[in-house]
Amino acid sequence: MTATLADDPTAAAILAAAPCYPVPPSGGSPAIDAVRASRTGHCLAVGRDGVSLIVRRPWLELDVPVTPPIPAYLPYGSIGERRANLRCGLIPKEIFDRVLDHFCAALPNEAAAFVIWDEDDRDFSLHFPQIDEATPSRLIYRNPVLPLRRHLVCDIHSHGHGAAFFSATDDRDDAHTTKIALVVGRLGDPDGPVIASRLCAGGMFLAVPRNPFSGDDYAA
Template sequence: MNKSINLNALALMNMGLVNAPVIGELPPIENSGQRVVVAKNGVFIQFVGNWLEVIKRVGNISASVPYGSIEEKIDLRFKKFPREMFTQFHEQAKASFPNEAFAYIHWNRETNQICLVPGVVLKATGDEISYGRVDIEDGWQCIGDIHSHPNSIAFYSELDNDDDKTGVKCSFVMGLDSEKAMNSLRGRFCVFGTYTEMDASYT
């Protein structure tokens, strides 16, 4: 019994549960974290981090519950990803062609800078790539990744979906044609197995 109580308490500590207030704002998440929010207009996941805040609808409610309503939200702290990041990765993708290329996206909390850190490639083909972890320098954190699809347009495969289904991150795919030119670019925010496609305002 005690073990069950401890596991339940741990689950709530990791992913809290609150209802949307009828009057006023949602109580803030201190520092960072995530929780489920039950509202009149659905069930939502809320994530608050130092680089991103997201409120994402993950389900509907058919019953009439005495709660307030909330709206979906995406607040990227640095507003958009720099064009130079994609130019740099395009060069990496061309060098790896006709195999896929991969890089981590790191963000500096103090300077608000973005940099690419190529992953340690373990195996690469034209259809998939496996890679190892890299060290993260002080003041930086990994917020996502980008990989290429040579001889293809940018799209998210089932393998990509599987890679992106846990935690919170940003994910980009760059498509290259047979002449190594970038023919498409897609990005999305991944929040605990849910995906929100980025529009052009983020790139």
């Protein structure tokens, strides 16, 4: 007989929405396998070699360790290999070229763009958001409200002629989203733009494991 994890209904609902599963020492875990196979889901997997965050979105497969190996003895299996795959495929290079053209046209002010993926036709599109304020050092813009089965994959904004970095405001805005975030700086420089990139998931900011665009290696 297995006891419930919480006797408070709200606490039980929270734990059910963000479950944590031990990895069996042998065989498979139907619960973990179900999350990995899901269209949208997430969980923590606890193994002898640490804790892994597993995230699934229609456009993303992510398995990433979030702790080092736990020093206590755990009679569990391994959390497995790190994984970060784009289910949607690589974003066409032409989309990023259009983003750069838009950012250069906005100089000296900052600008923004979103890459959207349609789950049904498996096609990418570019959305330029409503801008409430844009200066060479400040940008306020609105996230798109998307219909079902359309997904924000990449959130890109520029720093004009300035350096490419993520600000404290960016950290707050990105803390509870799952997306690829890019900042483009040094626009107009002879050596070309400089790009900062990260994958936002589970409240963490992760290194982008590879360039999400086809063609040249834009992402830093």
